[in-house]
Amino acid sequence: MVDERTPAGVSTLPGSEEPLAAPEGVGLSTLDHDAALAKVLGGMFDADVVAEMVMPGVGRFEISRRIGSGGMGSVYEARDPELDRRVAIKVLHADAGAPDRLVEEGKAMARLNHPNVVTVHEVGRSDGRIFVVMELVEGDTLRRWQQARERSWGELVEMYQDVGRGIAAAHQSGLVHCDLKPDNVLVGDDGRPRVTDFGIARLHRPELRVTDDGFDEDEAVGKNQTRLAGTPRYMSPEQYSGGVIDHRADQFGYCVMLWEALYGSSPFAATSVAALAIAITHGDIEAPPSGSAVPPWLRRICERGLSPDPAERWPDMPALLEALAAGRGRARRRRIGWGLAAAGLLGAAGYGAHQLRQSQIEQGCESEGAAIEEIWGAERAAEVRAAMVEVGGEPAKSTVDRVERWLDERSGQWREVATETCLARELNPSTDTDTPERIAWCLADRKAELEMTVELLREPTRSLIEHAVILASQPFDIEGCTDEAALSRIELPPPDQRERVREIHRELMRSESTEAAGDRAAAEAIAAQALEDAEELGWPRLEGRARGTLASTLVQSGRTDEARAVTSEAYFSAVTQGDLRTAKYAAERMIYIEGELRGELEPAQLWARLADVLIEQLGERGTVGEVYRLVRLAEALRFKGRRDEAQPLIERALEITANTLGTEHPRYVFVLGALSTNLRERGQVDEALVHLKHEIEIKERVFGPDSQQLATSLLGLGAAHSQAGRNAEAKEALQHAHEIFLRTVGPQSGRVASVLLNLAGAEQALGNEDEAIELLRKALAGFERVLGPRHMRVGIALNNLGNALKDAGRHTEARDALLRALEIFETELESDYPHVAFVANNLGELESVLGNKKTAEKYLQRSLAIRERELGPEHVRCLNPLVALGNIRLHQGDIEGARAFAERADTIAHESPPSHRMLATMLMANVVGLEDPERARALVLALREESVNAGADGTVAVEYADNWLADHPAPK
Numbered sequence: 001m002v003d004e005r006t007p008a009g010v011s012t013l014p015g016s017e018e019p020l021a022a023p024e025g026v027g028l029s030t031l032d033h034d035a036a037l038a039k040v041l042g043g044m045f046d047a048d049v050v051a052e053m054v055m056p057g058v059g060r061f062e063i064s065r066r067i068g069s070g071g072m073g074s075v076y077e078a079r080d081p082e083l084d085r086r087v088a089i090k091v092l093h094a095d096a097g098a099p100d101r102l103v104e105e106g107k108a109m110a111r112l113n114h115p116n117v118v119t120v121h122e123v124g125r126s127d128g129r130i131f132v133v134m135e136l137v138e139g140d141t142l143r144r145w146q147q148a149r150e151r152s153w154g155e156l157v158e159m160y161q162d163v164g165r166g167i168a169a170a171h172q173s174g175l176v177h178c179d180l181k182p183d184n185v186l187v188g189d190d191g192r193p194r195v196t197d198f199g200i201a202r203l204h205r206p207e208l209r210v211t212d213d214g215f216d217e218d219e220a221v222g223k224n225q226t227r228l229a230g231t232p233r234y235m236s237p238e239q240y241s242g243g244v245i246d247h248r249a250d251q252f253g254y255c256v257m258l259w260e261a262l263y264g265s266s267p268f269a270a271t272s273v274a275a276l277a278i279a280i281t282h283g284d285i286e287a288p289p290s291g292s293a294v295p296p297w298l299r300r301i302c303e304r305g306l307s308p309d310p311a312e313r314w315p316d317m318p319a320l321l322e323a324l325a326a327g328r329g330r331a332r333r334r335r336i337g338w339g340l341a342a343a344g345l346l347g348a349a350g351y352g353a354h355q356l357r358q359s360q361i362e363q364g365c366e367s368e369g370a371a372i373e374e375i376w377g378a379e380r381a382a383e384v385r386a387a388m389v390e391v392g393g394e395p396a397k398s399t400v401d402r403v404e405r406w407l408d409e410r411s412g413q414w415r416e417v418a419t420e421t422c423l424a425r426e427l428n429p430s431t432d433t434d435t436p437e438r439i440a441w442c443l444a445d446r447k448a449e450l451e452m453t454v455e456l457l458r459e460p461t462r463s464l465i466e467h468a469v470i471l472a473s474q475p476f477d478i479e480g481c482t483d484e485a486a487l488s489r490i491e492l493p494p495p496d497q498r499e500r501v502r503e504i505h506r507e508l509m510r511s512e513s514t515e516a517a518g519d520r521a522a523a524e525a526i527a528a529q530a531l532e533d534a535e536e537l538g539w540p541r542l543e544g545r546a547r548g549t550l551a552s553t554l555v556q557s558g559r560t561d562e563a564r565a566v567t568s569e570a571y572f573s574a575v576t577q578g579d580l581r582t583a584k585y586a587a588e589r590m591i592y593i594e595g596e597l598r599g600e601l602e603p604a605q606l607w608a609r610l611a612d613v614l615i616e617q618l619g620e621r622g623t624v625g626e627v628y629r630l631v632r633l634a635e636a637l638r639f640k641g642r643r644d645e646a647q648p649l650i651e652r653a654l655e656i657t658a659n660t661l662g663t664e665h666p667r668y669v670f671v672l673g674a675l676s677t678n679l680r681e682r683g684q685v686d687e688a689l690v691h692l693k694h695e696i697e698i699k700e701r702v703f704g705p706d707s708q709q710l711a712t713s714l715l716g717l718g719a720a721h722s723q724a725g726r727n728a729e730a731k732e733a734l735q736h737a738h739e740i741f742l743r744t745v746g747p748q749s750g751r752v753a754s755v756l757l758n759l760a761g762a763e764q765a766l767g768n769e770d771e772a773i774e775l776l777r778k779a780l781a782g783f784e785r786v787l788g789p790r791h792m793r794v795g796i797a798l799n800n801l802g803n804a805l806k807d808a809g810r811h812t813e814a815r816d817a818l819l820r821a822l823e824i825f826e827t828e829l830e831s832d833y834p835h836v837a838f839v840a841n842n843l844g845e846l847e848s849v850l851g852n853k854k855t856a857e858k859y860l861q862r863s864l865a866i867r868e869r870e871l872g873p874e875h876v877r878c879l880n881p882l883v884a885l886g887n888i889r890l891h892q893g894d895i896e897g898a899r900a901f902a903e904r905a906d907t908i909a910h911e912s913p914p915s916h917r918m919l920a921t922m923l924m925a926n927v928v929g930l931e932d933p934e935r936a937r938a939l940v941l942a943l944r945e946e947s948v949n950a951g952a953d954g955t956v957a958v959e960y961a962d963n964w965l966a967d968h969p970a971p972k
Contacts, residue, residue, distance in 0.1 A: 058089055058131050059124060077136060080121075087121060088137070090197075092130045112173045116166030118186065118196040134196070139189045143182035146261050153294045156261045159193060160254075161324055166195040167254060168317035171247040178245060180253035181234045182261075232273045233266055237281040237308045248310040251317060255305030262294045267306055283308040283701070287405070290378065295416050296409035297327045304662050312663050361426045369419030375451045376411040384457045392465040395743075398704040399468050403457065406472035410450055413478045418443055421482065438490040442481035448506050449476065452513040466708050466744060467518040473666050474516055475624070485619060489580060493539050501542055504533050508549045515553055524553035544574040544582050551589060560597045560830070567593060571610075580614050587611035588628050595636020599831040599870070604636040624660045627653045627667065631674055641871045643682045650675045669698050669709075676716060683913035685724040686951050692717045708751065711740035718758055722765060725956050731762040750793070753782030757797055760804065769808045776801040792835070795824035799839045806846050818843045834877075837866040841881050853888050860885050876912045879905055879919055886923045895930065902927050914947035914957035922964050933971055940964055 061078040068075050073092040080087050109132075110120040119135040139145075142163070146156070163185055170177065177184075177195070184197045230239050236252035238245055259267040267285045270276035278284075285306055288299060301323050307313050314320040381404055388396045388403075421439050453471055456464060464471070480486035493501040507530040515523035531546035547570035554563035571586035587610045595604030611629045620626055630653035634646035654675055657668045672695045679688035696713045703709045714737035721730035738755040745751055760775035780797040787793055802817035818839055825835040844859035864881035871877050886901030902924040909920035921943045929936030944961035947954035 058091060061087070061089055061133070063089070078133075080133070086136045088118075088134045090132045090134065092132075109175065112170060112175065114166055114169035116162050116193055116195060117170060118194040135194075137186040137188045137194055137196075139187045141183050142185035142187055142193060142257075145187040146182065151261070153262055153298065156258070157298065157324055159187075160258050160261065161321055163193045163195060163257075164254060164317055164321045164324070166193070167250055168321065170195070171250070171317060176245065176247055177250045177253070178239065179230045179234070180250055180257060181231050182257055232276055233268070235280070236310070237283075238310060240277045240281055246310070247316060248313050251305050251313050251320060252310075254317070254320075255302045259302045259306070262298065262302075263288045263292060265289065267302070281308055287408075290408075292412075293416075295327070296412045298324075299409070300662055301327065303664070307663070361423065365419045365422035365426065368422045369415040372411045372414045372418070372447065372450070375447060376407050376454055380454055380458075381407075384454065387458055388460050388465055388468070391460050391462060395704070395706045396465050399465055399707075402702065402704065403468050403472040406469070407450070407454070410472075410476045410478075413476065414443070414446055414450065417478050417481055434492070435487060437492055438487045439481055441490055441492060442487065444502070445505065445509075446476060446478050446481065448502075449474075449509050449513070452506070452509045455510075456513055456517050461519075462744075463519065464517040467516060469703050469707075470666055470709075471513060471516045474513075489578075491541055491577075491579075493542070497537060497539060500537055501539060504530050504537065504542055504546070507533070508546060511549050511553065515556060520553060520556045524550070524557060527553050540573065540577045541579050541582075544570055544577055544579050547573060548582050548586050548589075551586070555589060555593060555597070560593060564590070564593050564598070580618055584611055584614035584618060584625075587614060588632055591629065591632040591636060595632065596639055599639060599833060601636055601640045601642075604633065608633040608636075622656060624656065624667070627656055627671065630656075631671060634674065634678070638678055638681065641875055641877055643678050646678050647682070650678055664698065664702055666702055666709075669695055669702060669713075672698070673713065673716065676720070680716075680720050680723060685720055688720050689717070689724070692720055706740055706743060708741065708744055711737040711744075711751070711755075714740070715755060715758055718762065722758075722762055724951075725765075725959075727762050727765040731759065731766065734759045734762055748782070748785065750783060750786040753779045753786065753793070753797070756782065757800060760800065764804055764807070769804065772804050773801065773808065776804055790824055790828055792824070792828060795821045795828070795835060795839075798824070799835075799842060802839075802846070803842055806842070806849070811846065811850055814846055815843070818846065831870075832866045833870040837863045837870075837877075840866070841884070844881070845884055848884065848888055853892060857885065857888055860888070874908055876908060876916055879908055879912070879916055882908070883919050883923045887926070890923075890926055895927065898923075899927050914943065914950045914954045915960065918943055918947070918957040918960045922960065925964070925968075929968065933968070937965065937968060937970060940968075 058076075058078065060082060061080055063076045063078045065077050066074055067077055067088060073090050075088055075090045078087055078089045079085070107123055110123060113119065118137065121133045121135070123130065123132050125131070140148075142159070145159075151159075167177065167180070177197070179197060180195075185193050185195050187193045230253075234253040234256045236245070236249040237243075238249055256267060265286070268276055268279040269286045270279050283306070285303060288294065301320065305313050305320060314323070384403070385397075385400045388400050392399065421443070425436050425439075453474070456471065457468060460468070477486075492498070507526055511523045511526040511530060514526060527546065527550040531543070531550050534542040534546040547566050551563050551567035551570055554566060567586050567589050571583050571590065574580070574583035574586060587607050590607040591604050591611065594600045594607060608629060615621060615626050615629065618625065630649045634649035634653070637643070637646040637649070650671065654668070654671045657665065657671050661667055672691055676688045676691040676695060679685075679691065692713065696710065696717065699707065699710045699713055714733045718730045718734035718737065721727070721733060734755055738752065738759065741749060741752045741755055756775045756779035760772040760779065763769075763775060764772035776797060780794065780801060783791060783793045783797050798817045798821035802814045802821060805811075805814035805817060822836065822839045822843065825832075825839060829835055840859045840863040844856045844863060847853075847856035847859060860881045864878060864885070867875060867878045867881065882901050882905040886898045886905065889895075889897035889901060902920070905920035906924055909917040918940075921939055925936035925939045928939065940961050944958055944965075947957035947961070950957070
């Protein structure tokens with residue numbers, strides 16, 4: 001064989017500066033010689049045969065055999081004569097490209113020392129080609145390890161935790177893999193996995209590698225297209241789209257690997273790279289195979305890591321690994337009894353007897369766990385699907401898909417816990433009879449909860465279909481059936497009362513499920529009857545729970561005084577009986593009743609403290625059990641205008657919800673909504689818009705594109721756009737909400753009236769006064785028809801209509817609307833704030849325009865007094881009446897009186913958003929301008945300049961300033 005290079009057959013040897021002639025012959029080559037040799041042999045033999053025949057020479061290393069090959073090069077087993085050790089050497093192809101960067105990356109890999117990463121000994125170049133010298137791992141790839149025999153999910157997770165530790169260590173060193181797959185993980189004969197091929201894909205962007213993935217390279221990549229970096233089925237969305245790639249891309253590939261290992265199939269179904277790319281970038285995850293033994297919590301962990309948005313994945317690999325460890329810890333605690341019993345049986349009866357006995361017990365316990373299929377299995381799922389589609393039509397199909405996911409998860413959780421607790425009971429008999437009974441009682445409760453949900457879904461109404469996802473995702477405290485502390489708090493009723501207690505329990509669950517499904521009247525009737533039955537039975541703990549359930553329905557029905565009495569009684573009754581969980585629920589509900597329904601912050605804060613004590617005693621700190629208290633207290637604070645204090649509470653609730661339930665859970669979305677509302681009311685409109693758009697994206701996935709939940713968020717988006725002065729965008733969002741409500745609930749709904757109310761505001765801001773008035777009249781008629789003539793929402797519609805009529809110069813009609821709104825608020829609401837305060841302010845401004853200054857001052861003083869009493873004299877909400885009163889005094893010629901109002905308004909507005917400061921500044925300018933017009937203009941100009949770069953609110957302030965300056969030109 002002749003080397004076609006010139007000069008022929010040269011090789012650079014260590015320590016030699018001159019090229020030396022090399023003998024010709026097969027297997028005696030340099031790095032470049034093997035390429036030419038392979039070219040000749042390629043015409044005679046298959047590629048694999050050629051690769052085995054051509055062995056490269058790599059510096060001092062003695063090559064013995066080829067181990068494997070990939071898209072970037074081949075790996076060989078070799079001996080390092082200097083250190084007398086066997087190594088693996090990866091020789092990169094001659095066209096690997098970017099050699100300097102590859103060498104630098106290899107050096108970074110060599111500095112990484114971790115037991116779960118293949119050790120890199122050195123990186124070098126010879127004849128222009130790069131080689132990487134690594135530890136030689138005796139074993140096989142992770143893919144072949146998985147295929148060697150059937151592995152339990154616990155065994156797979158344990159292996160992948162080690163793999164993840166290696167990835168996390170690499171990330172800590174600044175390395176990103178970008179081509180994670182089971183073939184790039186080696187499992188040694190010692191059982192320890194090592195991640196290999198770190199970093200090269202990130203720097204090089206190699207050609208698409210088509211190994212065993214079943215894709216055709218020509219189909220995936222056209223001749224004129226940029227080739228993909230990585231192996232398609234493990235690539236993250238950002239690798240497909242060319243976005244910024246960081247450690248979260250590896251997390252995505254890791255979760256694809258783990259999913260495949262657990263379920264034996266890919267999370268993304270596709271027959272081509274193009275279809276796969278669409279599925280991955282859209283987050284279209286396939287449902288796991290039915291009947292899988294993999295616990296639902298493990299699927300949730302993978303799904304979060306597979307999110308198409310990197311920001312919605314786990315913060316980093318350690319966070320993902322921590323979630324895996326927590327889940328395995330819970331499962332391990334449930335298995336402790338089983339493991340100890342098995343060890344005892346093995347010692348006592350010998351291995352064979354133990355195996356037979358264990359097999360029999362396992363089969364029996366698996367059957368016990370499978371009992372949940374009577375409640376939710378393939379047959380029930382088909383019945384629910386048929387019923388919901390019959391009532392809801394084609395749009396209900398997407399809702400059913402989402403409902404099935406939640407019910408599959410809950411039934412899987414029940415099956416897992418029932419099976420494992422059965423194993424512990426059978427294999428580790430104990431003299432303690434209470435604990436097994438408590439476990440059985442708890443499992444029966446959870447089973448009944450699931451049954452109530454399924455029964456409702458089998459006979460759906462249109463309203464229930466709209467609430468179906470929320471109903472299916474209700475809290476399912478299955479972990480409490482295995483937690484020692486939680487079990488100890490279960491008080492078993494006397495044996496002769498247990499069946500009757502169980503029946504009443506079921507009715508209470510039916511009430512709770514019916515309420516979650518949106519039928520409040522039916523839920524209240526069921527709860528009231530259950531309480532009556534519980535009182536007749538005379539078991540105090542059951543009475544406490546029944547009062548709590550009834551109180552919830554009363555709250556939802558708007559019967560605040562009754563709800564307050566029943567809820568407080570439920571709290572004290574539960575505390576007396578030691579039922580801490582029922583007491584906690586009652587205390588949390590009292591926060592809502594006092595803080596939001598009654599507007600009383602101090603008692604709401606007291607109940608929040610009582611709930612916090614119970615959360616600590618129940619061990620729920622940092623869990624989803626703490627979220628409701630945080631949000632309810634935050635809302636009570638927000639209602640009183642203390643939004644800065646509310647903000648950290650909402651942020652903490654959002655963090656807990658994301659960590660415990662994930663960002664695709666309905667509860668996460670609702671907490672996110674509370675965050676965006678609070679931000680909007682703090683004047684941080686741009687930040688609120690970011691969260692609102694995120695909320696809408698999640699709701700489309702969680703509830704579907706035609707859900708009322710999505711429409712509700714669109715209402716919030718419209719309000720935020722309006723606040724930012726983006727009235728066209730506000731109108732677009734509100735029209736979208738209107739279309740959804742028309743499709744789902746019809747034109748006669750109160751929700752449609754709510755959208756019309758907001759749409760009117762957008763039209764009014766756009767200067768379309770006639771359209772706004774017409775929409776407001778339709779909204780008013782809708783509220784009166786649905787809610788009656790004296791409902792609070794009727795008053796709100798009248799107030800807004802009065803303002804619109806006032807702006808249109810239709811003052812008599814405006815006064816009539818505002819006076820009727822005031823009368824409704826005064827007689828129907830328990831608190832004067834905020835509704836009476838707002839409408840009184842609007843009446844004051846109207847009377848001022850009409851020239852009735854004394855009447856105007858009376859209304860404005862009343863509005864100011866309410867705000868001062870409820871919010872404090874320095875609150876920003878006091879600005880409007882203060883400025884209006886100052887302008888009246890100015891009009892009356894009372895310069896000093898006007899100055900006093902102006903100075904107070906200026907003090908309050910000092911740290912407020914620009915639009916609020918501009919109101920105070922213009923009043924002050926009007927006062928000052930009587931004596932010094934130049935100084936007055938300077939005040940307005942200064943604030944205008946500050947407002948130019950202050951975002952959306954600043955734009956509103958600039959508009960105010962320009963109008964004032966146009967009306968007050970500079971003296972000539």
